[in-house]
Amino acid sequence: MTNNNALTVLGRSNSSNVQKVMWLLDEIEQPCLRVDMGGQFGGNKDADYLAKNPNGVVPTLIHEDVVVWESNTILRYLANHFRADGLYPADSVARSWVDRWMDWQLSSLGPANRDLFMRIIRTPADQRRQEAIDESRDRNAELFRLLDRFLERSKYLGGASFSIADIAVGPLAYRWLTLPVERPHYGNVQRWYDLLCERKAFRKHVTEIGLS
Template identity: 50%
Template sequence: MLQVYGRENSVNVQKVMWTVGELGLAHHRHDVGRGFGGNDQPWFLALNPNGTVPTIDDEGTVVWESNAIVRYLAARYAAGTLWPQDPAARAAADIWMDWQQTAVNPAIHPVFWNLIRTPEAQRDMAVVEAGREKLDRLFGILDRHLADRRYIAGDSFTMGDIPLGAMTYRWLHLPMEREEAPNVSAWHDRLAERSAFREHVMLPLT
């Protein structure tokens, strides 16, 4: 059985669990990391020397780094659907998955940390404002991309929607103002029709 290590309020774990839910895979998720601990223990470091979540063990195949896990699960269990067979469609999914990690994640992290995990009196609102401006610009790029397609890689839901979809939920639910992005909002509404998204991503921000 697939073993997933990581706490449910981690957006990176949510990506993996959403993928698991889409695939209907039998699994067991273990609470690891932050308040649960365990990720500094020898048994965990033997799986992932970085001590980070998520990490999976799929019948002896160990994978870490959230987007790598999403790709692995899609390729192994959903070739032709979540994992596009067409190289051009797969490249489109890959581009936006990498963009989520290299552009959106660095911009949203300090905003999320200040607004959600920092006591109000200790928040650095200058950092929040700078991050908000970056996020408005980035989600403007995504909004233009989604102007003529239903999903990230075209008209079908693929692995490319998962990392950005999880981050978009966070962006839309952070307690701050944001520029309107109607195409992003419509795409998010389509994602919210998926039961696995509702179960694993649409959670309180903590």
Template identity: 40%
Template sequence: MLRIWGRRNSTNVRKALWCAEELGLDYEQIDAGGAFGVVNDPAFRALNPNGLVPVIESDGAVIWESNTIVRYLSARYGAGRLWPEAPAARAQADKWMDWVTGSLQPAFGPMFVGLVRTPPEKRDPAAIDRSFEASARLMAIADAALAKDAYLGGDHLTMGDIPLGSVAYGWFGLPIERPAMPHLEAWYKGLTERPAYRLGVMTPLT
């Protein structure tokens, strides 16, 4: 059975859980990270020396890095569905995965931590504002892409949607005034209607 280490309130863990749910996989989720600890235990460090979640074990293979996990599960269990088989189509999905990790998550993180995980009296309003502005600029790029296609990878859900879908849950869940982005909003609404997304991603923002 597939085993997934990580806490459900982690954006990166949500990627792995949503992917597994979308593929209909049986898996065991093991709480780790944050308040659960575990990540500094020698047994966990033997799995991932970085001490980060998520980590999966699949038929003896131990894999870490959230996008790599999504790619692995998609390739193994979702060829032609989450995993586009044509190289050009797969590259379209790949680029959005890397864009979220390299650009959007670093921009969005300070606002999320500031508004969700920091007591009001200790917040840095200027840092939150900068994070919001940077996140909004980047979300507008995704909105423009979704004006052309129903999903980031084309006409159906692929692995390319999973990282942004995991971050978008926080974006749309925070108590902020978001600029209108109709295509992003319609895409997100569609995600929230997917049972796999509700199970893998839509847990409390903490």
């Protein structure tokens, strides 16, 4: 699949939300320019950036004269624009399975996973509070237990085939399975995660970036 339209992603490579977008672009073979923004690079609170994305977070997608923000909205936009029906099915029922897990990632898993990540990776060792880490770990464990129960009867989050729902959740699963905490073994989550690790784009934009 080729395209001559210019795509630019504003955001740093170690952001899980940027990783989703870069992973999808790789899957659908759409080249882009990624510009470091946010975190240690700053710039996301500047007036020019806020004019594009009033939330002042990353990523922001620029596609010719179109600007899109919110990572899962960007995933849907790209899948729709480039007609990646295999990743975001047109059938309303099949699409609802993809959408519900993407919404779950934003509303439930995302905040809990971010707390755990921030309390370990982004907090200096001498300032970490084990009680807070344990609380975040337990909340993540509950959510991944829910995911494990679902994956007992489904190969991927959207059903039998890989979709943008897996892309939305995958980077957070990497964090959960990589962070230095004790965690229950969820066999179905591990089986699903192993499938993700077989994908070159997942390794390139998520696991090879590491935790930082």
